[in-house]
Amino acid sequence: MASPNDGLRPVARPRLYEQVAEQIATWVADNGLGAGDRLPPERDLATRLGVSRATVSQALVALEVVGAVTVRHGDGAILTGGSGVRRITEAIREHxxxxxxxxxxxxxxxxxxxxxxxxxxxxxxxxxxxxxxxxxxxxxxxxxxxxxxxxxxxxxxxxxxxxxxxxxxxxxxxxxxxxxxxxxxxxxxxxxxxxxxxxxxxxxxxxxxxxxxxxxxxxxxxxxxxxxxxxxxxx
Structure with missing residues (x-):
């Protein structure tokens, strides 16, 4: 019988905005976007991803926190080219x-x-x-x-x-x-x-x-x- 301390840990449940952030990061990589490129507006992202604008907004905040984008009033989310894009879920959880x-x-x-x-x-x-x-x-x-x-x-x-x-x-x-x-x-x-x-x-x-x-x-x-x-x- 396996020991109670056999290394098994509870499975982390990804939050919806984490999944959205990861999908955005994957889309960025698949389309060859880089520093200085602008993401689509929140409304467009929400429609394309099938989630609320509030969820997209939180995903963009998470991306900004880990250095993947910068959000400017009037300009939207601009890619920074930071390493967060390549390992976004891990970076968000470390944060x-x-x-x-x-x-x-x-x-x-x-x-x-x-x-x-x-x-x-x-x-x-x-x-x-x-x-x-x-x-x-x-x-x-x-x-x-x-x-x-x-x-x-x-x-x-x-x-x-x-x-x-x-x-x-x-x-x-x-x-x-x-x-x-x-x-x-x-x-x-x-x-x-x-x-x-x-x-x-x-x-x-x-x-x-x-x-x-x-x-x-x-x-x-x-x-x-x-x-x-x-x-x-x-x-």
């Missing part, structure tokens, strides 16, 4: 496996950074934070996801903390944080929810309320962690 650790690191670092920013910020720091929020709002109003404004906001908060070591630690994980940023802002309705969370953090920092700034940042990072890639697919 999912490391995402919880990245979120834990963000919570530990950025919660402290927000508290310090409330204690140490200058008027110029507060103005830089507000400017980042205005940029993010303008991008979202224009139909974008606010990725650049989100990045500028967190960079401005980090600068306002005036901690060289914490800033260096954030720089060390910046590429991993970008993955969480793209993943989170790709969720339906998330850009405006994130903007609202940012405004709460900014208000606490400008008011000099370190406890509220820390709470607001912690709540925001928890919000960031609610992404489709970490939810269990249906049985």
């Amino acid at each position: 999912a496996q490391r995402l919880p650790d990245v979120i834990d690191a963000r919570d530990a670092l950025e919660t402290k950074i927000a508290a310090l920013a409330a204690q140490r910020r200058t008027d110029a720091d507060a103005d830089a934070i507000d400017a980042a929020l205005d940029g993010m709002e303008a991008d979202i109003d224009a139909g974008g996801r606010g990725v650049s404004g989100d990045e500028q906001f967190h960079a401005a908060v980090t600068a306002a903390a005036h901690s060289t070591l914490l800033a260096r630690m954030m720089a060390e994980i910046s590429e991993l944080v970008l993955e969480t940023r793209i993943e989170s802002l790709g969720q339906p309705g998330r850009p405006r929810d994130s903007l609202a969370a940012h405004r709460r953090i900014a208000a606490a920092i400008r008011a000099g309320d370190a406890d509220e700034a820390a709470r607001a940042m912690h709540d925001h990072v928890e919000q960031v962690s609610d992404v489709a890639i970490l939810r269990e697919p249906p049985a």
Whole structure:
């Protein structure tokens, strides 16, 4: 009789958007497309694949996270030629496996950074934070996801903390944080929810309320962690 520890493991159930991402990657390879080529619009992909636009959108987010495409407002999804196209399913799952650790690191670092920013910020720091929020709002109003404004906001908060070591630690994980940023802002309705969370953090920092700034940042990072890639697919 086989031992309970004979190496068998539960079979991973692929999520629908993983299957869609893999089909897109296969179609790209079969058609000899490369860096700079544009994918068909989401509506066309959804029709051709027989899935919803929401599923196609999530598949494109996954492709963007692993570096296979870049999604630009007004231009659609542009191929980057990254290695993710050749091993897309594995890359997506590797991203999912490391995402919880990245979120834990963000919570530990950025919660402290927000508290310090409330204690140490200058008027110029507060103005830089507000400017980042205005940029993010303008991008979202224009139909974008606010990725650049989100990045500028967190960079401005980090600068306002005036901690060289914490800033260096954030720089060390910046590429991993970008993955969480793209993943989170790709969720339906998330850009405006994130903007609202940012405004709460900014208000606490400008008011000099370190406890509220820390709470607001912690709540925001928890919000960031609610992404489709970490939810269990249906049985």
